[in-house]
Amino acid sequence: MRPQRDYSDTPGMLRLSKLMSELGLCSRREADEWIENGWVLVDGVRIDTLGTKVRPDQRIELDPAAQAMQQKQVTILIHKTVGYVSGQAEDGYQPAVTLVTPENRWEGDASGIAFSIAHLRTLAPAGRLDIDSTGLLVLTQDGRVAKQLVGGHSGVDKEYLVRVTYGGISTDVEQHFPAASLALLCHGLELDDVPLKPASVTWQNGEQLRFVLREGKKRQIRRMCELVGLHVVGLKRVRIGQVSLGALPAGQWRYLAADEAF
Incomplete structure (x- = not known):
């Protein structure tokens, strides 16, 4: 040597x-x-x-x-439902990893990976999704994936569909919400005295906004909405980078396939 x-x-x-x-x-x-x-x-x-x-x-x-x-390390995609926390169990709520069972595996999983109990060891969330939010959550054993998705240097964007009310109005919110406030959601807000990165925020329909963010501060979207007078009544993450939630049913999971990348 x-x-x-x-x-x-x-x-x-x-x-x-x-x-x-x-x-x-x-x-x-x-x-x-x-x-x-x-x-x-x-x-x-x-x-x-x-x-x-x-x-x-x-x-x-x-x-x-x-x-x-x-090469043996796996990455798992979960369609998290309300009531599950992303990481460690807290306040009596179960972590999302408890959804990863053979029975809960989506029958449409085309990865070809055989389930193993070893895949649950050192499996950790690569990013958060609030307990009262739903949608795509990534759990991984692979430090390269975690590095790509988590932290201030991550450039991977995340897409959310967010149902809102405004001033007690729950229908046709778009017609009542000021254009200037929508512009603020895109750029100009601060959280904890730190300016937020520019975001893409557009109306999906009269009651639902589409957010695309390149950062992930704690409860960021809910706090952003509060700053402009919106109340979030539903939040769902539908995409992380190039990987979409797609047809994955609520409460089920699948493996990230070899030909997929964020």
């Missing part, structure tokens, strides 16, 4: 696990595990010490064992 060179005191160095995550190779947790297993090579040198620092321009390669493990 070639000796590991110590770059720890060199300016501009990064922890190897952090760099691997930033490059989209895997999650920080996965990187630490693979480093401990000796599955990461830097400029051809096998690294097995946690906390190792490297230069950003060094070549990082994965051992075939890490690549094989990555």
